[in-house]
Amino acid sequence: MSITITAFERSPDGGKGLARDTRVRWALEEAGLPYEVRLVSPRAMKEPAHMRLHPFGQIPTYEEDGLELFETGAIVFHIAEHHADLLPRNAQARARAITWMFAALNSVEPSILEIVTVKFLEGDQPWAKERMPLVQDRIRQRLQLLAARLGDADWLDGAFSAGDLLMVSVLLRSRPSGILDEFPTLAAYVARGEARPAYQRAFAAQLAINAA
Amino acid sequence: MSITITAFERSPDGGKGLARDTRVRWALEEAGLPYEVRLVSPRAMKEPAHMRLHPFGQIPTYEEDGLELFETGAIVFHIAEHHADLLPRNAQARARAITWMFAALNSVEPSILEIVTVKFLEGDQPWAKERMPLVQDRIRQRLQLLAARLGDADWLDGAFSAGDLLMVSVLLRSRPSGILDEFPTLAAYVARGEARPAYQRAFAAQLAINAA
Numbered sequence: 001m002s003i004t005i006t007a008f009e010r011s012p013d014g015g016k017g018l019a020r021d022t023r024v025r026w027a028l029e030e031a032g033l034p035y036e037v038r039l040v041s042p043r044a045m046k047e048p049a050h051m052r053l054h055p056f057g058q059i060p061t062y063e064e065d066g067l068e069l070f071e072t073g074a075i076v077f078h079i080a081e082h083h084a085d086l087l088p089r090n091a092q093a094r095a096r097a098i099t100w101m102f103a104a105l106n107s108v109e110p111s112i113l114e115i116v117t118v119k120f121l122e123g124d125q126p127w128a129k130e131r132m133p134l135v136q137d138r139i140r141q142r143l144q145l146l147a148a149r150l151g152d153a154d155w156l157d158g159a160f161s162a163g164d165l166l167m168v169s170v171l172l173r174s175r176p177s178g179i180l181d182e183f184p185t186l187a188a189y190v191a192r193g194e195a196r197p198a199y200q201r202a203f204a205a206q207l208a209i210n211a212a
Numbered sequence: 213m214s215i216t217i218t219a220f221e222r223s224p225d226g227g228k229g230l231a232r233d234t235r236v237r238w239a240l241e242e243a244g245l246p247y248e249v250r251l252v253s254p255r256a257m258k259e260p261a262h263m264r265l266h267p268f269g270q271i272p273t274y275e276e277d278g279l280e281l282f283e284t285g286a287i288v289f290h291i292a293e294h295h296a297d298l299l300p301r302n303a304q305a306r307a308r309a310i311t312w313m314f315a316a317l318n319s320v321e322p323s324i325l326e327i328v329t330v331k332f333l334e335g336d337q338p339w340a341k342e343r344m345p346l347v348q349d350r351i352r353q354r355l356q357l358l359a360a361r362l363g364d365a366d367w368l369d370g371a372f373s374a375g376d377l378l379m380v381s382v383l384l385r386s387r388p389s390g391i392l393d394e395f396p397t398l399a400a401y402v403a404r405g406e407a408r409p410a411y412q413r414a415f416a417a418q419l420a421i422n423a424a
Contacts, residue, residue: 051357055315055360066304069308071311072314074311074313095279095281096281098286099287102283105318107268110322110325114329121346138333145267146267148267
């Protein structure tokens, strides 16, 4: 099996591991699958060859022996489906782990990414400064409920799963704002994710490209 | 098999079918599965009994013989996994259909839901009116790329799948703003989804509650 993913030629975050290829790298490392990386420039990302792989002109993409995928959640799911360490075999536990995958991407990440909208997409707008606290309060509301559900458990539902992999990755994006650290149990949860050898290999691999 | 989902006692959209229970109803109708609905009031949604089912205090939830799920995407996936009409059996086609499920919820819906933020969450803010065109332009950028990918095909990748079910559902939320109709191929795609008998049954079932 030959796997190739795409990543930013130069990540906008300068190597903090917040670009979405880190999530796919992490899943591949958890699964013990070797992979190649093709770096894509901002210009190449919008050219037909890449747009054919990714209709929205983004990274990461995933190629495996004729199969072409885009969309981080779907790629992580595809990897997880074949590896018991990322999705439990028990049918009900599996369905619940998949629930957390969707929850991370659909119920938690959008609120966190509003920070990107305020700071970058609308950073020069007159309302940017005044709007930021509203956006941050909505993130806090979400994280408070997530923290309540996690409680003092290590992971969201039993053993570490692809649901945790995505939730930790999403929460990492709330750390630069300081909001993650307002929730000590979530900060500890993220730290547990970061401590996993597979995460560390994934992080180091993206850093090697972006900190050069 | 006994299935119970939850829905708004009274949907904020007054029966337009935009609440997320409609997506789950549609999937259940496509699969030919009978189901019960438990209606939940705004107050009950935030009480412990419901929060235990849904950590973010929302609808829909899904209960099936001891299995409890939340998160629309995960529920639709669970239903689809057991029904070839919603997810192809061929492994590569299946992975691509799952990609469109994630793409609908993670790459298309967040931009569309920014309209809700502008109109309702921040409707009384001084920047609401000036901000709306920026939000709408970001939706247009996304829909333009989606329309380019769909081309003149009936569905996103071969036969109708759970990926189309979610994408049509997400696009429906861009219709009240008029943006959907700026993209005739996407408007026709949504109309094909709405014309499916399973969608019509799902729509009628939620309307019966909300238009009463």
